Amino acid sequence: MDVIVIGGGISGLAAAHHLLKGGARVTVLESTGRLGGKLHTGRIADVDVDLGAESMLARRPEAVELAREVGLGDALQPPATTAAAVWTRGGLHPMPTGHVMGVPADPASLAGVVSPEGIARAAEDADLPRTGVGQDVAVGEYVAARLGREVVDRLVEPLLGGVYAGDAYRISMRAAVPGLYEAARRERSLLAAARAVRERTAAQHREGPVFMGIEGGVGRLPGAVADACRAAGAEILTDVSATELRRTKRGWTVTAGGRDRDADAVVLAVPAPAAARLLAGEVPAAAAELETVEYASMALVTLAFRRRNLTKAPEGSGFLVPPVDGHAVKASTFSTNKWSWVAAQDPDLFVLRTSLGRYGEEEVLRHDDDELVDLSLRDLKSAIGLTARPVARTVTRWENGLPQYPVGHPDRVARVRRDLAAYPGLAVCGAAYDGVGIPACIASGRAAARTVLRTAGTRSPGPGTGA
Known part of the structure; x- marks a missing residue:
């Protein structure tokens, strides 16, 4: 079977890797x-x-498994520290523990980040009448x-924002926090739902880190x-853009780089x-659904300082910033503290x-x-008292980098896949479907590979029918 994978991100590469293990001949086309x-x-x-992205959720196995399969097992490293903070109310406060994406199992754990009045309000949840979540609901x-x-404003927003760069009052609970969504359907209160999720997670993952990095960078x-x-025989081409996809009697034709390429899937x-x-x-209904997916843009400002220029080196792994506080920066990661491999390269350098x-x-x-560098330095001065000037800096922009998961997103994805099911040998994968994290993207790629391996060559609508 000949399969063309369009897209050379981690989802497409994971799909290609799985297809090769299934015996397919694979060509990967990457437009950049x-x-x-x-x-x-x-x-x-x-x-x-x-x-x-700098870390992978280790409690989902896909990313760590794939890293080991491709020879990076010895390079896997957990964070050296996970002591994060929240910059709010004019100061840094330790990140509360015992929560599920900001939803506490015990309201008392929110002290410092949430006001006493806010904590008292959260505790009322235990006595409120049960409210259903329905088919879906916005987390916020x-x-x-x-x-x-x-x-929501002080904790859920910055935590969800760190994953989706989104708005908690729009993000689908069913898509973004499925474990909490299911628990909320069963439990009478949200506090009880958070406790149930925490207990189940603790039972399933008694040992091992929550997150994992790779020495030299997850980008490896x-x-x-x-x-x-x-090495398994795939052809991987860069700077080749796919411009057209057509159904044929054999399977599919992809127009890319000025030529037509035929494939079974x-x-x-x-x-x-x-x-x-x-x-x-070919599949206009699925295309119409995908046209409605919105994206958020963001930028990362990476700064390097000489330790001798720092009055005091920042402590912990970094901090999150609630948007309600009105700062430009939404988060900061102290890379030198968080990753031993960063610190080891130059002990006199502090990177954040x-x-x-x-x-x-x-x-x-x-x-x-x-x-953007000046805005970052301004907020870093206010948050951690940093007054030194960086010896180096780089700005990385991710234009339309993160797909948004509003209420109804899981149903939209289900409709896309239902429409595609009529076209054997065709599948989609990536961050726009079942999760934006690295393990979720790898799982999405593998699932797409399984779909085309199973369905390619079976009966389907005729070419160009749009059925």
């Missing part, structure tokens, strides 16, 4: 000059750093109704997967707008990074790179 999508390493002040809407807006993973795919591992364009001629921009607040990204 670099594989890996939002997994990207670079250098600052002669130190290797991640310029995109449901949590505010049960625990009060302050819990795509290259290692690509090398493994090439195709996996679309590209963002939703690109997938919609390619599907418009900030993130700016989220859904509905992209106007900050109209600033040029120098202005």
